[in-house]
Amino acid sequence: MEYKVLTEGDVLFFQSILGKENVLNSDLELYAKDCSENLEFFPDIVLKPTTTDEVSQIVRYCYENLLPITPRGAGTGLVGGALAVKGGILISMENFDRILEIDKENFQVTVESGVINYHLQQAVESVGLFYPPDPSSWQSSFIGGNIATNAGGLKAVKYGVTSQYVLNLEVVLPNGEVIWTGANTLKNSTGINLTQLFVGSEGTLGIITKAVLKLLPKPQNDVSLLVPFRKLDEACDAVSAIFHANIKPSCLEFMEQRAIHAAIDFLGIQSMPMDVEVEAHLLISLDEIIEHDLPKLVDVLTQFDIGDILFAENELEKNRIWQIRRKVAEVVKQNGYTIEEDTVVPRANLAKLVREMHDLADKHSFKVVCYGHAGDGNLHIRINHPIHKNSYNNATIREILLELFQIVKNLGGTISGEHGIGLIQKNYLPIVFSSRNLALQNQIKHSIDPKNIMNPGKLFKN
Amino acid sequence: MEYKVLTEGDVLFFQSILGKENVLNSDLELYAKDCSENLEFFPDIVLKPTTTDEVSQIVRYCYENLLPITPRGAGTGLVGGALAVKGGILISMENFDRILEIDKENFQVTVESGVINYHLQQAVESVGLFYPPDPSSWQSSFIGGNIATNAGGLKAVKYGVTSQYVLNLEVVLPNGEVIWTGANTLKNSTGINLTQLFVGSEGTLGIITKAVLKLLPKPQNDVSLLVPFRKLDEACDAVSAIFHANIKPSCLEFMEQRAIHAAIDFLGIQSMPMDVEVEAHLLISLDEIIEHDLPKLVDVLTQFDIGDILFAENELEKNRIWQIRRKVAEVVKQNGYTIEEDTVVPRANLAKLVREMHDLADKHSFKVVCYGHAGDGNLHIRINHPIHKNSYNNATIREILLELFQIVKNLGGTISGEHGIGLIQKNYLPIVFSSRNLALQNQIKHSIDPKNIMNPGKLFKN
Numbered sequence: 001m002e003y004k005v006l007t008e009g010d011v012l013f014f015q016s017i018l019g020k021e022n023v024l025n026s027d028l029e030l031y032a033k034d035c036s037e038n039l040e041f042f043p044d045i046v047l048k049p050t051t052t053d054e055v056s057q058i059v060r061y062c063y064e065n066l067l068p069i070t071p072r073g074a075g076t077g078l079v080g081g082a083l084a085v086k087g088g089i090l091i092s093m094e095n096f097d098r099i100l101e102i103d104k105e106n107f108q109v110t111v112e113s114g115v116i117n118y119h120l121q122q123a124v125e126s127v128g129l130f131y132p133p134d135p136s137s138w139q140s141s142f143i144g145g146n147i148a149t150n151a152g153g154l155k156a157v158k159y160g161v162t163s164q165y166v167l168n169l170e171v172v173l174p175n176g177e178v179i180w181t182g183a184n185t186l187k188n189s190t191g192i193n194l195t196q197l198f199v200g201s202e203g204t205l206g207i208i209t210k211a212v213l214k215l216l217p218k219p220q221n222d223v224s225l226l227v228p229f230r231k232l233d234e235a236c237d238a239v240s241a242i243f244h245a246n247i248k249p250s251c252l253e254f255m256e257q258r259a260i261h262a263a264i265d266f267l268g269i270q271s272m273p274m275d276v277e278v279e280a281h282l283l284i285s286l287d288e289i290i291e292h293d294l295p296k297l298v299d300v301l302t303q304f305d306i307g308d309i310l311f312a313e314n315e316l317e318k319n320r321i322w323q324i325r326r327k328v329a330e331v332v333k334q335n336g337y338t339i340e341e342d343t344v345v346p347r348a349n350l351a352k353l354v355r356e357m358h359d360l361a362d363k364h365s366f367k368v369v370c371y372g373h374a375g376d377g378n379l380h381i382r383i384n385h386p387i388h389k390n391s392y393n394n395a396t397i398r399e400i401l402l403e404l405f406q407i408v409k410n411l412g413g414t415i416s417g418e419h420g421i422g423l424i425q426k427n428y429l430p431i432v433f434s435s436r437n438l439a440l441q442n443q444i445k446h447s448i449d450p451k452n453i454m455n456p457g458k459l460f461k462n
Numbered sequence: 463m464e465y466k467v468l469t470e471g472d473v474l475f476f477q478s479i480l481g482k483e484n485v486l487n488s489d490l491e492l493y494a495k496d497c498s499e500n501l502e503f504f505p506d507i508v509l510k511p512t513t514t515d516e517v518s519q520i521v522r523y524c525y526e527n528l529l530p531i532t533p534r535g536a537g538t539g540l541v542g543g544a545l546a547v548k549g550g551i552l553i554s555m556e557n558f559d560r561i562l563e564i565d566k567e568n569f570q571v572t573v574e575s576g577v578i579n580y581h582l583q584q585a586v587e588s589v590g591l592f593y594p595p596d597p598s599s600w601q602s603s604f605i606g607g608n609i610a611t612n613a614g615g616l617k618a619v620k621y622g623v624t625s626q627y628v629l630n631l632e633v634v635l636p637n638g639e640v641i642w643t644g645a646n647t648l649k650n651s652t653g654i655n656l657t658q659l660f661v662g663s664e665g666t667l668g669i670i671t672k673a674v675l676k677l678l679p680k681p682q683n684d685v686s687l688l689v690p691f692r693k694l695d696e697a698c699d700a701v702s703a704i705f706h707a708n709i710k711p712s713c714l715e716f717m718e719q720r721a722i723h724a725a726i727d728f729l730g731i732q733s734m735p736m737d738v739e740v741e742a743h744l745l746i747s748l749d750e751i752i753e754h755d756l757p758k759l760v761d762v763l764t765q766f767d768i769g770d771i772l773f774a775e776n777e778l779e780k781n782r783i784w785q786i787r788r789k790v791a792e793v794v795k796q797n798g799y800t801i802e803e804d805t806v807v808p809r810a811n812l813a814k815l816v817r818e819m820h821d822l823a824d825k826h827s828f829k830v831v832c833y834g835h836a837g838d839g840n841l842h843i844r845i846n847h848p849i850h851k852n853s854y855n856n857a858t859i860r861e862i863l864l865e866l867f868q869i870v871k872n873l874g875g876t877i878s879g880e881h882g883i884g885l886i887q888k889n890y891l892p893i894v895f896s897s898r899n900l901a902l903q904n905q906i907k908h909s910i911d912p913k914n915i916m917n918p919g920k921l922f923k924n
Contacts, residue, residue: 058511064875074717075700088582103810105702105808105809105810106809106810106811107705107809109807117564117824149651150650150655151651152649154653156649157479162624163655163658164626171904173898177898178898179896179898179899179902180896180899181899182626182876183806183875183876183894184808184838184874184875185806185807185808185838185840185874185875185876185879186806186809186838186839186840187614187618187623187663187835187838187839187840187879187880188612188807188876188877188878188879189611189612189613189614189804189808189878189880189881189882189897190877190878190883190891190894190895190905191883191891191899191900191903191921192659192662192663192664192666192795192903192906192921193612193625193658193659193661193663194899194902194903196625196652196655196659197655197658197659197906198656198657200651200654200655201654201655204654205654215709217705217706218708220708233720240567243569243679244679246680246682247680286752287906289750289751289754292751292754343648344645344648344649344650345647346565346567346568346570346646346647346648347568347569347648348565348567348568349568368492370681373649376647376648376649377647377648377649378647378648378649412645412646412647413645414647414650414652415646415652416651416652417647417650417651418649418651418652419651419654420651421652425652429652429653432645432652433652433653434641434642434919435639435677436635436639436641437641437642437643437653437656440635440641440656440910441653441654441656441912442661443909444654444659444906444909444910445654446909447905447906447908447909448902448905448906459654
């Protein structure tokens with residue numbers, strides 16, 4: 001597709017819709033990066049609409065004039081999804097920051113898509129309600145981006161990922177038309193499921209402007225346990241054992257020793273004993289029915305070769321151990337592990353996955369660190385290659401990742417559990433999808449965005 | 463679309479693929495009806511394939527020869543979805559009845575789409591696992607049909623509907639190609655969500671041949687309560703109060719007095735006291751954390767004007783009260799309530815919905831009975847019209863239903879919570895969807911089934 005090059009006339013049009021203050025065409029560094037590797041792509045212009053109607057007018061203009069659009073939330077994505085790889089128009093949703101209605105009676109909230117996850121959580125908790133999805137980026141990421149990538153997080157193991165909380169979406173389609181996708185109901189068998197088609201579509205099918213989200217009652221109490229395992233395999237096996245004992249952890253995280261050490265060093269935590277013989281930790285939370293599940297959990301854990309369990313019951317103790325987990329990605333990235341993968345496998349194959357990742361690292365002489373949402377089989381794998389720091393368009397890393405994803409595929413898994421595909425994973429899709437499956441995805445994309453103006457270059461090949 | 467008329471040559475082709483015994487072209491009464499109203503549409507031929515490859519060959523032939531296909535599960539649908547309204551080919555999935563693998567380690571099961579829900583439940587329970595979705599038709603309906611309609615059931619209020627349990631699908635597309643839609647993982651942000659696009663698509667986008675389903679550990683114990691309310695509004699209000707008290711019922715059903723009386727009479731239950739002043743019952747189950755939730759539940763209930771609560775703790779007692787709920791639809795249908803609607807509204811609007819349905823019945827001089835999944839806001843409304851027994855193509859009933867769905871829409875709800883749209887609800891879609899939304903649904907249908915051979919006349923206009 002040959003896109004049109006932005007002209008002065010286009011800029012004037014956008015200014016007439018948005019006002020000059022919401023049309024930026026210089027100093028765009030902030031909008032040229034996201035949180036993936038070290039990539040930088042400058043859009044030609046950044047637009048900051050405030051209403052759905054403004055988004056609609058902009059998009060219709062781009063549709064008629066063949067201008068490529070990159071929708072952008074907070075830029076916390078890890079796969080280059082918010083980068084303007086074709087230049088053109090970047091639409092920042094930062095002004096869509098209003099929580100429109102909390103419906104306490106029906107446990108629902110209606111938000112604009114630029115609301116920060118953390119702000120939403122705070123707002124609903126203040127009225128005794130609970131929005132569970134909590135990706136690592138929760139303090140800055142937008143709900144719209146969470147929906148576009150079907151974000152997960154720590155609590156997904158018990159409460160499910162973002163898709164389970166999205167009841168209805170207002171979307172601006174690639175031709176500028178505005179629709180609501182569904183209804184504000186807990187069940188819905190009315191029409192094909194447009195809502196879930198937009199969840200996880202990474203801004204390639206339209207721009208999410210509003211969302212109606214399901215809420216839960218706020219759990220009343222919780223406890224966390226940091227559990228050191230002398231053998232890495234046993235930490236993985238314990239994950240399965242916990243579920244077989246019919247325990248429902250609200251979080252169940254895995255950290256290799258290399259990951260937790262880096263975070264503890266970084267945070268300057270002195271008082272945390274770290275047995276050198278320990279290979280991995282599980283970080284486990286229980287909520288609500290603690291008295292019911294905690295004894296069962298300790299029974300399961302003590303069947304393995306573990307060190308002393310650190311129990312965290314008050315907020316201070318809980319924060320101390322959870323900040324370790326929350327900081328891991330940032331810290332290991334600073335330590336040179338710049339390439340992050342987001343693999344997911346059937347849960348019982350976790351130990352095999354970790355072992356095969358270590359073998360792969362040995363074979364290709366890079367360092368690897370594994371951590372993540374063990375309860376979901378969702379393992380983050382960070383690679384520290386002595387020479388190459390980006391995976392995008394690097395032949396050596398590409399070869400490694402082809403092997404890595406083939407291992408994941410052979411274990412019944414797939415490329416991304418919660419980050420999405422975006423720019424930097426799209427070339428690996430043929431490993432996990434047949435050509436017919438990919439053709440069908442492309443047909444659907446083409447039927448909704450025939451001119452390929454909506455986040456081009458992401459998720460789909462072109 | 464002008465479809466081709468079936469010829470002797472077509473029959474011979476199908477016989478060459480399936481063998482004569484799996485190609486039926488006479489005595490097709492069994493395949494001409496489903497469980498909706500009194501409709502009858504005969505296919506020209508019924509095919510009973512046994513393998514995905516056979517389905518693929520049949521569908522490819524139909525695609526090339528412009529023969530309309532109606533996929534059919536057990537025929538338990540309530541909206542005419544399995545009726546061959548265009549004649550042509552009916553593909554019965556009854557031979558797809560194998561449970562292929564129960565993966566105990568990963569809490570997953572792989573089934574063919576013609577497996578009966580009840581058989582699946584029995585099979586997984588025998589190894590300590592649990593498949594929650596349990597539509598009323600569970601003893602005969604096929605998993606493929608459950609997926610195609612996104613079926614709900616009694617336990618959806620705690621455990622969610624079918625869509626939450628579908629990890630991956632094998633689907634024969636309208637051109638005969640076969641794909642797996644996703645991966646056998648608990649989380650997945652890889653590609654657009656084809657899996658959830660096929661869930662609830664009612665056989666209009668392809669034929670589901672296999673499914674990988676998520677399982678849970680089997681809950682260990684449960685208790686049920688039948689609670690009589692002297693005022694119908696209070697029964698509805700109690701539903702909201704239960705959730706506000708942070709209680710998690712595993713079932714939460716509502717029955718108007720007219721419904722429960724009919725079922726009790728039909729079942730010949732003598733010993734159940736029925737206070738004439740009672741307007742409605744709630745039927746509530748708790749599982750697992752009974753000792754935690756039961757006292758809280760009784761506290762909530764006793765704030766309302768209720769009669770004696772009937773507690774059912776052993777299997778005999780539980781069966782006695784649950785058979786009432788399970789029999790309601792069949793019994794009230796026999797009593798002349800032949801037209802069933804499957805409305806769903808935000809939960810707190812349930813009392814308003816029931817009240818407005820009664821007003822509507824008074825206005826148009828028909829009888830109405832309401833019951834259903836109160837915890838989800840999903841109310842089944844059955845209509846007994848003194849003259850008209852079918853809604854399909856009946857002008858009087860159509861006028862009534864237009865008003866009925868407008869009420870539902872005004873309360874924030876939609877047409878179907880779990881039955882689907884099929885043949886008999888499709889003309890009401892413009893009440894709940896904008897023309898742009900419907901156009902988008904049609905675009906997607908057209909991109910996947912450009913010749914409109916897959917379940918034509920259902921869900922979509924033509």
